Amino acid sequence: MDKNENIIELIDVRKVFDGDTVAVESFNLQVKKGEFVTFLGPSGCGKTTTLRMIAGFELPTSGKILLNGEDISKLPPNKRPVNTVFQKYALFPHLNVYENIAFGLRLKKIENTYVNKNGETYVKREKLTKSEIDKKVRKALEIVDLEGFEKRGVSTLSGGQQQRIAIARAIVNEPEILLLDEPLGALDLKMRKEMQIELKKMHKKLGITFIYVTHDQEEALTMSDKVVVINDGEIQQTGTPTEIYNEPINTFVADFIGESNIFNGTLVGKLKVKFCGATFNCLDDYEINQLVDVVVRPEDIKICTPEEGQLKGRVISSVFKGVHYEITVGIGKFEIIIHSTTDAPVGGIIGLRIEPDGIHLMEKVYTVNKYDGVITKTNKVEFGDGEFECDVTCLYAGSHLDEEGYLVTAQGEKLDLTGTEVDVEVDTHDIMMSDDLSSGGAQGNIISMIYKGDHYRYIVRTEDNEEDYVLSCPDMWNTGDLVGIIIPKEKIKLSLKVTEDGK
Numbered sequence: 001m002d003k004n005e006n007i008i009e010l011i012d013v014r015k016v017f018d019g020d021t022v023a024v025e026s027f028n029l030q031v032k033k034g035e036f037v038t039f040l041g042p043s044g045c046g047k048t049t050t051l052r053m054i055a056g057f058e059l060p061t062s063g064k065i066l067l068n069g070e071d072i073s074k075l076p077p078n079k080r081p082v083n084t085v086f087q088k089y090a091l092f093p094h095l096n097v098y099e100n101i102a103f104g105l106r107l108k109k110i111e112n113t114y115v116n117k118n119g120e121t122y123v124k125r126e127k128l129t130k131s132e133i134d135k136k137v138r139k140a141l142e143i144v145d146l147e148g149f150e151k152r153g154v155s156t157l158s159g160g161q162q163q164r165i166a167i168a169r170a171i172v173n174e175p176e177i178l179l180l181d182e183p184l185g186a187l188d189l190k191m192r193k194e195m196q197i198e199l200k201k202m203h204k205k206l207g208i209t210f211i212y213v214t215h216d217q218e219e220a221l222t223m224s225d226k227v228v229v230i231n232d233g234e235i236q237q238t239g240t241p242t243e244i245y246n247e248p249i250n251t252f253v254a255d256f257i258g259e260s261n262i263f264n265g266t267l268v269g270k271l272k273v274k275f276c277g278a279t280f281n282c283l284d285d286y287e288i289n290q291l292v293d294v295v296v297r298p299e300d301i302k303i304c305t306p307e308e309g310q311l312k313g314r315v316i317s318s319v320f321k322g323v324h325y326e327i328t329v330g331i332g333k334f335e336i337i338i339h340s341t342t343d344a345p346v347g348g349i350i351g352l353r354i355e356p357d358g359i360h361l362m363e364k365v366y367t368v369n370k371y372d373g374v375i376t377k378t379n380k381v382e383f384g385d386g387e388f389e390c391d392v393t394c395l396y397a398g399s400h401l402d403e404e405g406y407l408v409t410a411q412g413e414k415l416d417l418t419g420t421e422v423d424v425e426v427d428t429h430d431i432m433m434s435d436d437l438s439s440g441g442a443q444g445n446i447i448s449m450i451y452k453g454d455h456y457r458y459i460v461r462t463e464d465n466e467e468d469y470v471l472s473c474p475d476m477w478n479t480g481d482l483v484g485i486i487i488p489k490e491k492i493k494l495s496l497k498v499t500e501d502g503k
Contacts, residue, residue, distance in 0.1 A: 005032045005033060006030045006031060006032055006033070006066075006068075006069075007031055007032065007033040007067065007068060007176060007177060007209050008029075008030075008031040008054060008065070008066070008067060008177065008209070008211070009029070009030050009031070009064075009065070009066040009069075010027050010028060010029045010030075010050070010054075010063065010064075010065055010066075011028060011063055011064045011065075011066065012026060012027070012028060012062065012063040012064070013026075013027040013028075013050070013053065013060045013062075013063035013064070013065060014026065014027070014060060014061050014062045014063050015046070015049055015050075015053060015058065015060055015061050015233075016061045022233055022466075023046045023049045023233055024046040024049055024050055024053070024060075024233045024234075025046075025232075025233040025234050026234060027046075027050060027063070027233075027234070027235060028235070029228060029235065029238065031209060031211065031226075032209075033209055034207055034208065034209055035209055035210070035225045035226055036200070036203050036209075036210045036212065036223060036224050036225045036226070037209075037210065037211050037212065037224065037225065037226045037227075037228060038211075038212045038213070038214060038219070038220040038223065038224040038226070038227050038228065039051065039211070039212070039213045039214075039228050039230055040214060040215070040217065040220040040227055040228065040229050040230065040256075040257075041215065041229060041230035041231050041236075041256070042215055042231065042256070043215060045230045045231050045232060045233065046230055046232075046233040046234075047213045047215075047230050048181055048182075048213055050230070051084075051179050051181055051211065051213050053065060054082065054177070054179060054211065055077055055080070055082055055084050055179050056072070056075060056076055056077035056079075056080050056082070057077060057084075059073065059074060060073055067080065067081070067176075081175050081176040081177065082175050082176070082177045082178075082179060083170035083171070083173055083175040083177075083178055083179070084170065084178075084179040084180075084181065085163075085166050085167055085170050085178065085179070085180045085181070085183045086166075086181050086183070087181055087182040087183060087185045090166070091154045091162060091165060091166060091169075092154070093153075093154060093155055095154070096150065096151050096152060096153055096154070097141075097146070097149045097150055097151070097152050097153075097154060097157075097165055098137055098150035098151065100154060100165055100169055101137045101140055101141070101165065101168050101169045101172050102133050102137050102172075103169070104169065104172065104173055105128055105132075105133045105136060105137070105172060105173070106127070106128075106133065107127075108127070108128060108173065109125045109126060109127055110125070110126065110128065111123050111124070111125055112124055112125075112126050136172050136174075137150075137168075137172060138150075139172075140168040140169075140171055140172040141168060143168065143171065143202060143205060143206065144164040144165070144167055144168045144202065145164070145198075146161065146164055146165065146168070149161070149165075158191075159187050159188075159191060160187060160191045160194065160195055163183055163184065163187065163195060164198075166183065167180075167183070167199075167202065171202075171206060171208075175208065176208060176209065177208065177209045177210075177211060178206075178208055178209070178210050178211070179211050179212075179213075180199075180210065180211070180212045180213065181213045182213055182214055182215070183212075184196070184199075184214075184216075184219065185214075192216075192219075196218075196219055196222045196223055197222075199212075199223060200222070200223045203223075212224070217256065217257050217258060220241065220257075221241040221244075221245065221257075221258075222241075224240075224241055225240070226238065226239070226240065227239065227240070227241055227244045229244060229252075229253050229256065229257065231252050231256075231448075232447075236249065236250060236252055236253050237249040237250070237253050244257055245257055245258055246360075247360065248260075248295060248360065248362070249362065250293075250362055250365060251293050251295070251362065251365070251450055251457075252448070252450070254293075254295040254360070254362075255450045255451075258297065259297070259298050259337060259339075260295050260296070260297055260298075261295070261296045261297070261298065261301075261336050261337055261453065262293060262294065262295055262450060262451065262452045262453065263275040263276055263293070263294040263296075263334070263452055263453040264291070264293065264294070264364075264452060264453075265291070265292045265293065265294035265361065266289065266290070266291055266292070267286045267287065267288050267289060267290045267292060267361075268288065268289075269288060270285075270288070271283065271284075271285060271356075273292065273294060273359065273361060275294045275453075276311055276331055276332075276334050276336070276453065277311075277331070277332060277334075278310050278311050280310060280354060280356070280359055281356045282356050282359045282361060283356050283357060283359070284359075284360065284361035284362075286361060286363070290363075291364045291367060292361045292362060292363060292364055293361070293362050293363075293364050293365075293452075294359060294360070294361055295359075295360040295361075295362065296336075296354055296358055296359055296360070297358065298326070298337045298338050298339040299324075299339045300354060300355070300357075300358030300359075301336065301338045301339075301352050301353070301354055301358070302340075302352070302353045302354070302355075303327075303338065303340055303342065303344060303350050303351070303352065304350070304351040304352070304353050305350075305351050306349050306350065306351040307351065308351050308353065309350070309351020309352050309353055310351075310352065310353055310354060311331050311336075311351070311352040311354075312331070312349060312350065312351045312352065313329040313330050313331035313332075313334075313336070313349070313350065313352070314329065314330050314347065314348070314349055315327060315328070315329055315344045315345060315346050315347060315348050315349075315350060316328040316329065316330050316335065316346070317346060318343055318344055318345075318346055320343075321339075323341075324339045324340060324341055325339070325340050325341070325342070325343050325344070326338075326339060327339075327340055327343075327344050329344075329350065329352065331352075333454040334453040334454045335453060335454070336352065336453070338352070366428055366457065366470040367427075367428065368425050368426065368427050368428065369384075369424075369425065369426045369427075369428065369431070369468075369469060369470055370423070370424065370425055371383035371384050371423075371424040371425075371426075371467070372421070372423065372424070372497070373421070373422045373423070373424040373494070374419060374420065374421050374422065375392060375417040375418060375419065375420040375422060376418065377418040378405070379392050379401065379405055379407075379417065380441075381422065381424060381492065381494065383424045383467075384424075384442055384462065384467040384468075384469060384485075385442050385444070385462035385463075385464050385465050385467045386440070386441040386442025386443075386462070386485060387441050387442075388441035388442075388487055388489070388492060389441070389489040390489050390492045390494060391489055391490065391492075391494075392407055392417055392494065393407065394493070394494055395407075395417070395420075395422065395494055395495070395496055396409050396410070396415075397410060398410030402414070420496070421496075421497040422494045422495060422496060422497055423494070423495045423496075423497050424492060424493070424494060425492075425493040425495075426487055426491060426492055426493070427491065428457070428470050428471050428472045429471075429472050430487060430488065430491035431469055431470075431471035431485060431486070431487050431491075432471070432473070432485075432486040432487070433446075433458070433460065433471065433473060433477065433483040433484065433485065433486070434483060434484040434486055435481075435483060435484070436484055437482065437483070437484040438484065439484050439486060440483075440484030440485040440486040440487075441485060441486070441487065442462055442467075442469070442484070442485040443462070443482065443483065443484045443485060444460040444461050444462040444463065444467075444469065444482070444483065444485065445460065445461055445463070445480055445481065445482050445483075446458055446459070446460055446477055446478065446479050446480060446481045446483060447459050447460070447461045447468075447479065448479070449476075449477065449479055452472075454474070455472045455473060455474045456472070456473055456474070456475070456476060456477075457470065457471075457472055458470070458471050458472075458473060458477065460483060460485060469485050
C-alpha cells in the first residue's frame with residue numbers, strides 16, 4: 001500500500017494506566033485519507049482510549065502515531081488537524097446556535113502573507129474577519145441541514161439537532177480528521193437510525209476522514225468503509241462490514257457482530273464437519289480430527305420437513321421481530337436460533353438444513369488452560385493468582401507422601417518440593433464457578449461469555465495479575481459477576497518445568 005494514501009498510522013501503540021492497567025496493547029492500524037473507519041467493541045475494550053490518543057488527549061505509553069507520515073505521538077491536541085465530537089455534545093447553553101459554531105473560529109488565528117513597501121514578503125498571524133467567520137458558519141449549517149437555526153438557543157433543540165450542531169462546530173474548523181466518540185448514544189432508536197444515514201451523507205459531502213467509536217454493531221455495519229473490532233485492548237479483526245460479518249476471524253467477532261449459533265465441532269473427513277450430532281459438508285479445509293469452532297448465522301438455517309432435514313428438533317419458542325421470526329429449536333441438549341420469514345408452531349417438530357456456504361469454521365482457540373505454577377510448602381500449587389489442592393505425586397512415577405509431607409520417590413529419595421516450578425494444565429470442562437468466593441482457590445470477574453449451543457464459554461479474570469480462567473458451564477451467569485474458581489485436585493495436571501538445558 002502506498003504510504004501516501006494513509007492519513008493516520010498507529011504502530012505498536014500501547015497505553016498503560018497507573019503503571020499496571022493495560023488499556024491498549026499492540027495496536028497497529030492504517031487509515032486511508034477519506035475513509036470512514038469505526039472502532040467497534042464492548043465497553044472497556046480500549047476503543048475510546050485509542051481515539052483519545054489520536055486526538056492528543058492521551059499520550060501512548062509506547063509506539064507511534066503518524067499523521068501523513070509524521071510522528072505526532074507527543075503533539076498537543078491544538079497542534080493536530082483533528083476535531084472531536086463527544087457523546088455529551090458539550091454545547092455552550094448561554095450561546096445561540098451561531099455563536100456555538102463560531103466560538104472556535106473567533107479564537108483561531110491563520111497565517112496571512114503580505115508584501116511591504118520594499119517588496120519584501122512577511123507572514124502575520126491574524127484572527128479571521130467577521131465576514132470569513134460568517135461564511136464558514138453558514139457553510140457548516142448548510143452541511144448539517146440546519147440553515148435558519150442561527151438565532152435559536154441550543155436548549156430549544158432536539159437531541160438530533162444538538163448532535164448536528166456539535167458536528168457543525170467540529171467541521172467548521174476544516175479538520176483533516178473528524179473523531180466521533182459514540183455521538184449517537186444519547187438519541188432514541190428512531191433518531192439514531194436517521195442520524196446514521198445523515199452522518200454517512202455528511203462524510204461523502206465533506207470528503208474528510210471519519211474515525212468513529214461505537215459499541216453498536218448496526219451502526220458500524222451501516223456507516224463504515226472499514227470496521228476495527230476491538231476486545232481487551234487488542235484488535236481482533238479489521239475489514240469491510242461484509243468481511244467482518246461473513247468471515248469472522250474468531251468466536252468473539254462472530255458473537256459480537258450480529259447473531260450467531262456457535263458450536264464445538266470436529267473435522268471427520270475432507271470438507272466434512274460434525275456438530276450437533278450430525279455431519280455436514282463445509283467449505284473450510286482443516287486436518288481430519290481437528291477440533292474447530294463452528295459458526296452458523298441464524299438466517300443461513302432453512303426450515304424444512306423433518307424427513308428432509310439434516311437435523312430435526314422441537315420448536316421451543318417463536319418471536320416476531322418485524323422482518324423475520326426468531327425461532328428457537330431444541331435438538332437434544334442443543335439449542336439453535338433460526339431467523340425465518342415463515343413462522344413455526346411452538347411444540348412442533350421441524351427439520352433444519354444448512355448449506356456448506358452457511359457453515360464457517362475457525363480454529364479452536366480455547367481447549368485447555370496452561371499456567372506457570374510453583375509448589376508450596378503445603379504441597380499445594382500456586383498458579384493463576386490462586387492456590388489449589390493438587391496431587392504432587394504425579395510429578396514422579398511411583399512416588400508417595402510420607403507422614404511429614406515430604407515426597408518419597410520410587411527409589412526412596414526424600415524430596416522437599418517447596419518452590420518447585422511446574423507446568424499446569426486444566427481442561428476448560430474441569431473448572432467450576434461459585435458465588436461463594438471462599439470455596440475456590442482463586443477468584444475473579446467474568447469478562448466474557450459466549451453461548452455454544454449446549455453450554456456457555458466463560459472467561460474469568462483475576463484482579464491482581466489479570467490471569468484468565470477459560471471454562472465451560474451449562475448455567476448462565478452475568479458478565480461482571482465476581483466468582484470463586486473451583487478445580488478438583490484430580491483435574492489439575494502437573495509436570496516438572498523443563499529448564500533451558502533440558503533438565
